[in-house]
Amino acid sequence: MAFLHNLGTVCILIGVPFFVSGTVGLLRFPDIYTRLHALTKADNVGLGFVVLGLALQAEQWNTVARLLLIWLLVLIGSSASCHLVARAALRKKIQPWSRS
């Protein structure tokens, strides 16, 4: 049991840097498209690890099921909203950033 617990902790610790990098990207990237990219990519992976870690530490199966449900819902929600934000930005004719 202790092994699973420690494994879970490791997973959570792996997940955290993804969150941090996603947040840094949100703050520092030059335009809306790149920021969206940073946010969704990093956060989804980060959340995946955190959920995995918590599932490993969970004591009951229904907790695991709930965690998976949460993960699934967040995935659906964030991908859909990312798409919508990018679409709105395109419709407003915002040009993607380029190095020039």
Next chain:
Amino acid sequence: MTSVMSFFDIMLVLALPWLGWRLLASPDLFRAVVLFISLGLLMSLTWVRLHAPDVALAEAAIGAGLTGALFLSALRRLERMQDSERRLDYAEKREEERQAPPARRRRSKPIAYGLALLLLVFFLVLLGWSLVKTSVSPGGLGPAVTGQMGQTGVQSQVTAVLLNFRGYDTLLEVMVLFLAALGSWSLTRIRQPLPEEVAAPVLASLVRLLVPLMIIVAGYLVWIGSSRAGGAFQGGAVLGAAGVLLLLADVTVVRQIPSALLRWALVLGPLLFLLSAIACMWIGGNLLEYPRQSAGAWILLIESATAVSIGVTLAALYAGGRPLEPSALEEAGEVASESGGDEGEGE
């Protein structure tokens, strides 16, 4: 562990006012609203930290989510009326600065302002000092509530206070929501989507996926409210969010709901709550004095009806006005009302 918690506490304590300050200082209204929503989420985290899960649910759903949606929708209305394209671009100079002169330009009476600020600060210091000085009343009404829980018909203390001990408050609160819906209907018509605002197919399928799930969650929240965190307001808020999604995706069925049906759905909760309050008197108790054996059933019935109405009300508030009545009279009235008091008789 305690030091970790203290660190967390201090972060939250500092983050809340900082966000508040940032959002009011931000010259861009859109950003202010977004910051407001994130403040709401932090507040909800704070409620969890302070062991108030019911409040946390309500804050996340109503305080952050729906209020934020209302602000965004109002912002869009205002912008459309101003006919000004607001760019999402970061480097763009904000139009707000030119349109709404920031507080700087108004500083015509710096002395009066300084005095008022001084007074405010003095009062706040006094308040903080008195908070530190005064001993808190031990436990408040907590022990009294615990002592009477057996007679309420529910296990959750918050639900017991909300629906039984102080059910009259909740009755009036449901009336406040009804009043808000009534008021927004009295003020404006529903916002019509512009032709270029075609809903995205992704959104439509998302809505198709989520709305049934949300309805189940709402039912679960109402049901679980009798023993744990949850209840009519949280469930109703989830229903309201489902309604907002439906409106956003512009599902045609939603716009075709007949106005009479909408009205009945809005008043279902308030009316049922009121009638059951009266029915309690009929049975022989005081107002809202449920029969002790079946109190749980009464509360569940009231909560279910109220949750439906709260959901419809919140969605109607987001829709932002009364639906179009088929009668031409209404149309004509609207035109006159929008042209303002031209005939010199509205005093």
Next chain:
Amino acid sequence: MPDTAFWAVCLVVVPLFFAIICFVRSALVSILGPLAAWLNAIAALGMTVSFVHSGPVRYAIGGWQVPLGINFRIDGLSVLLIAMTAVTGLSVSMYASGYFSLRIGPAREQGRHQHQRAYFWPLWLLLWAALHGLFLSADLFNIYVTLEITGLSAVLLTSLSGKAAARLAAMRYLLVSLLGSCSYLFGVALLYRCYGILDMAVLARLVSPAPLMWVSLALLTTGLVLKTALFPLHFWLPPAHANALAPVSAILSGLVVKASLYLILRLWGDVFAQVLPLAAYLLPGALGCGAVLWGAVQALLQKRLKMLIAYSTVAQLGYMFIALPLIRLDHGSSAWEAVIFLIMSHACAKSAMFMAAGSIFLKAGHDRINDLDGIKEVLPVTSFAFVVAGVSLMGFPPSGAFIGKWLLLGVSLASGQWWWGIMLVIGSLLAAGYVYRVACHLLVFKAPFYARRQFIPPVMEWSALLLAVLAMLLGLFAGYPLGLLEAGSPFPGHACLEVMP
């Protein structure tokens, strides 16, 4: 025979029920609205009668006694205010039924008035229920909820007229109202933290001078004063009251400001009376003096009739605050009686004035005071009603305001603080000034008057006159309300706290 508590419950439940039904069946509002008004009046009458027989009552809602549950506290003060609300509300309702039916004549082909009528009734009934709830409730947090209903529906009623000025005024009113109720809620929260109780009667026994108590009292009072529009914070009141529709103005000026005023009286005169030093009462008294002077001078300067009446409300509210130190100084209860008389007669007279002004506006098409010469030829009853209401407002002998001012004058002379009495006299003289200024144009000056061909239904004219005459004759029935007050007085000395935990 139903008891007092039953009628009290009816007073809250009936208007709420009818508000909902009016919203759902909006085609029937012109029947349902007046019906609800009559039912309200019957319930108020029933409650008054049974109160006279059986005395003050406490009613536990949900069967829960005080520390946990919310109680109704029915004593002399609340019964009198409810009676005032019933009389004023009934007249305004009658006036409104005329007002809105008139404007939907076949001549006017637009549905705007229909829209106004369809939303006026449910909003007004909700407001009415909230006022009743506020006067009856003994619970500070419950009062917060009723205050919110009152404020929101008042704002919505203000904006019903649809004019730009009315909408701006409504916006300002809403912001002020939000600020006021937030401050009030803060005060309630601090009091709860201090004493762990929300019931006013229990609180009155528990309060002790503590820093937190002072701060929370300051917050409560600031919030309520903002909502009552006491002098330096009155800026929102005149535009809101002057730009609303006529029945709405009558409701706002006659009843809505009384709600928060009632709470201030409860808190300062009853709940916190034991711990507050005399010096604390000087501040509201001084602000009241400011209100009397500033409001009256502004009223004298106004060109529009409705603005004049609105500023007169600012001035009249000042009297009730001048009375606060006198209540404290007074050893008997005559200052209390004076305040009650002032409140009741102001409600009747001010509503009557706004109703009359509304009729004049409809007939003349404007309300510029200087151009109203000779309107008595076309609107004799209304002109007369306006002048009677004005005269009773300035405190001419048989009126309720006269009794009130007379009693206050006596108290101020007896207690040695004669300057309050001087303020009363100056205020009355200024009031006489602005009332005579209008009266001259309405009744005395003769000029050919070009009226619109607008028919004013008799119910609008006579309901205004009825209220005005009532305000004038209130002094003649002085004994009756005084008896009610004695029966269940909220004053320290003869306390009426019956059901205790």
Next chain:
Amino acid sequence: MNTIFLYNFSGLALFAIGLHGLIRSSHLLRKILAANLMSSGVFLIMIVGAYGTDKGMIDPVPHAMVLTGIVVSVSATAVALALVCLVQETTNRVLLLQKRKKEQGRRTDA
């Protein structure tokens, strides 16, 4: 000193910032945001008061009051926002500024 007690000051600061914003900002939408901040601050102080008792006992009454308060404030916000849209529609501005001039203009031509 308990760290929970610090939340009091957070609530106080939110209230103060909201009050300042409500009075100082000119845009109506920002005023409404500020009013919401104020009420959040009050709610925070209420909930901390419910927590701050000994033996981990939680007083549910302030929780119920805050729930009521949240619903009331969303209702007020909705009405306020609808009204802001109307003000904008009729006056073409989202401010209460220059009200004097406008009203006087109206008063003379009314």
